[in-house]
Amino acid sequence: MIKKGCAIGAVVMLGLFGAYLSLLWGKIEAVPAVILAGFGALGLVMVVGQLKAVIFGSGDTGALKRAEQGLPLEDGQEEAVWGAIEPLGDPLAAPFSGRACVAYEYDAKNPSSRDSEGRETSGGSTVSGFALAPSVIRSGRGDVRLLGFSLLTEFPAKTFDDPASRERAVRHAASTEFTEMGLAKIGAMISTLDEAMADDDGSVRKDLRMKGATAADLAACTLEEKVVLPGETVTAIGLWDAARGGLVPKLRGKSAVVRLLPGGGAAMVAHAEKRPWGLLFFSLLWAGFAHVFIWLAWRGGFD
Numbered sequence: 001m002i003k004k005g006c007a008i009g010a011v012v013m014l015g016l017f018g019a020y021l022s023l024l025w026g027k028i029e030a031v032p033a034v035i036l037a038g039f040g041a042l043g044l045v046m047v048v049g050q051l052k053a054v055i056f057g058s059g060d061t062g063a064l065k066r067a068e069q070g071l072p073l074e075d076g077q078e079e080a081v082w083g084a085i086e087p088l089g090d091p092l093a094a095p096f097s098g099r100a101c102v103a104y105e106y107d108a109k110n111p112s113s114r115d116s117e118g119r120e121t122s123g124g125s126t127v128s129g130f131a132l133a134p135s136v137i138r139s140g141r142g143d144v145r146l147l148g149f150s151l152l153t154e155f156p157a158k159t160f161d162d163p164a165s166r167e168r169a170v171r172h173a174a175s176t177e178f179t180e181m182g183l184a185k186i187g188a189m190i191s192t193l194d195e196a197m198a199d200d201d202g203s204v205r206k207d208l209r210m211k212g213a214t215a216a217d218l219a220a221c222t223l224e225e226k227v228v229l230p231g232e233t234v235t236a237i238g239l240w241d242a243a244r245g246g247l248v249p250k251l252r253g254k255s256a257v258v259r260l261l262p263g264g265g266a267a268m269v270a271h272a273e274k275r276p277w278g279l280l281f282f283s284l285l286w287a288g289f290a291h292v293f294i295w296l297a298w299r300g301g302f303d
Helices: 002-024 030-056 059-069 163-175 183-198 215-220 266-300
Strands: 078-087 103-109 125-132 135-139 142-146 158-160 179-181 204-210 222-228 233-241 246-248 259-262
Touching (some): 030 266
Antiparallel strands (some): 078 233
């Protein structure tokens, strides 16, 4: 799922990048030409994507509106539900805080550094990972199982620096089998994420580690964690599989990334309706500035 999307996106971006670069090549120096070509290609892709969302609507918005109206779930269609989420068995234990939860993400980040000119560079991750326990959402449309994994992008992160949390982090790192990550492991990292997103049994766990990192390296790291607590109100969006009673990422030739968001109700619907307009405005601003500079460069440079 993710591999296919990345491949299509890369082809489109490279095609547009090449077109802009050929337009600018020889007009200005090579480095500015490459930068402007990248900004122009990205801006055009963003504008087209957001125009599509505004004109035709997104699957999320339609699914959320049907949920608000309380319409019956339709087999094979993208649907949304909200309500309290509960584990079907034992809850998970979050790696740093030890909190009982339905899902978690964690990231042990290396300290940031400064170069000779005082510019700060963010440190990469030493270890990171995520997990989801088999769970059900008690919604107004009935009990719905969550059978696909979602990154917890919209959930708040909490930082831990107490001795107990650091001890738990070291124990987790010492007892866990990790997939190595790094520049040479990008393919493996994408495959790991793709497997998680395509999982449809409701139980996921992936742990990643920077090559050569050890449990002792965690002493200097910033420990960051996101959790979904039992009983927390969430919204889930995915393909409704009536036979299995849950939301899945793939069904009979269709595919959709399952999404899990905090909260629900009318506020969620309103946010989904407003978001494409805000992103369209940002995209037009980005693309507008980029294309003004591209036009100036094409007309004869900046001299």
